[in-house]
Amino acid sequence: MTELLELVGVSKQFGTLTVLENLNVAIKSGSALGVVGPNGAGKTTMLNILAGDLAPSSGSVLFEGADVTSVPSHQRSRKGIGRTSQIPRPFEGLTVYENILVGATFGRGKLRKSKTINQACGFALETTGMTSKANVVAGQLTLLERKRLELARALAIEPSVLLLDEIAGGLTEMEVHDLVVTIKLIRATGITLIWIEHIVHALLEVVDQLLAIDYGRMLMCGDPKSVMASPEVQSIYLGNE
């Protein structure tokens, strides 16, 4: 397996505040990486840098071995980096189908045949269970539906790697369970995953690697069970003795 997406020595400062410090992360094609850490640890900043919504202060981002640090987000999406955001960003004036159509149409460059676009839309609708909601205007969706729409749109670009930002946050236990089933389905199609999540048990059902960060630095990265069992990570979640 080759490294699909990499952060090399990435740091990010907002003014004098250091949010990420010399972060090195690599994810192999086909694997699933979970990211945990307390609020303000820099998880979302890391994801924004991977997706191209933020530029790192130093360091670089590699995709399929090529430096994409200065590639803007819309071009990264065309290369195959898909993302969902913590606070859903639906196009509220468009229907669910049209929301997904945006990703299917523009996600992979300019000239796509309408047959390919239709297939991408169909796949995204079906996988996320949004088919029956296709004609609903996105502004009328519930939180769970909005989260599913985020997922569906990102899937419609047919990404090689999907970045998920707290997609299970704010959902009920049952909804989380259903979402995990969906994410497993996506994982089974061979899409590489990077998933930030506070709901650890959901995360552990899917990921094969876990990264724990705190104060913008990597605490541990490796087998999910041993990362969760380590004293440093335990102290973050349960407090010091």
Next chain:
Amino acid sequence: MTSIQEFSVSRTTVTSRICQSVLLICVFWMLFIASGDNKASQGKIIDLCVFIVLASMWNLLTGFSGLISIGQQAFVGLGAYSLIVLANGVGINIYLAVIPSAIIVAIISIPLGLVAFRLRGGYFAIGTWVIAEVVRLIVKNNQSSVIGAGTGTSLEVPESLKSGRYQVTTFIAIAVAVVSVVFVYLFLRSRFGLALQSVRDNETGARSLGVDSYRVRFVVYIVASFFTSLAAATYYIKGLSVQPDAAFNIGSWTAPIIVMVVIGGIGTIEGPIIGAVLYYLVRDFVSKNEFFSDPTFLILTGVVALIFALFVKGGIWGLLLKKFPKLTIFPVKRRLHIQNFEFDQRGN
């Protein structure tokens, strides 16, 4: 799960076909007046058509792509002066100069856009106004005989074109209005329109799905400049005399445009047309009354627009849609159909 590969997408509805036919009848009625001799009615049709175009273009910018411009008068004035330069200066037939003047303005709008697009949101809005003022001052200080500096100049109509000028201009105005509205409609139905609406609703989200938001908005800016100046050039074939302070006046152009769009219904194709028609009917109705002098009329329309912006966000078209949800003249939405499958009917 359903066999989703077999879905189909529909756009037009029975209502939209009926409404379009009604609209077509209105166009024929205007064409009928255009072929007659009633200069007063022809003048009104020209003004109305011009403002339908201006309102539709401002709506395309603001309502569909989230670019708030309060400097559309820049392109009205530039359209007027391009016409003057091409007709009086170069000597092109006044009717044939209309489209080339709009093309010239579209080209000028590229560098202007590069400046304006460095700003965002409210700053962009102010920037567009500043640009309009700068262009006005440049024109006003141009002492050449063609431009005529602050006192302005008049479009020279050759003797051979003098008779029937109102007729021809009315035909041009109707054509410009129809082409503009149809263009906006097809534009919004296209892939590009989809990108445009996604950028308006959430720019970051659109970018993460591969939409080049900068390019999309820039194209719209140039398109709006083109059609705005096309309408302006048409207007000045009727009006003939051009002064910089009038042609680049925010109060005579952009302010009424905003009022029309807000009252009619922003973010819809139908809204600006309804707003423009209503504005003209009301203005025409009260123009005989001393009480509704220009300042009073402006203040009153401003207050009405404010009330609409605060309490009736969808405008008149929005109110109509609430009463008759199936009503549509220009259907842009895509509806998915799958045989023997029940869709969630929320909002339908």
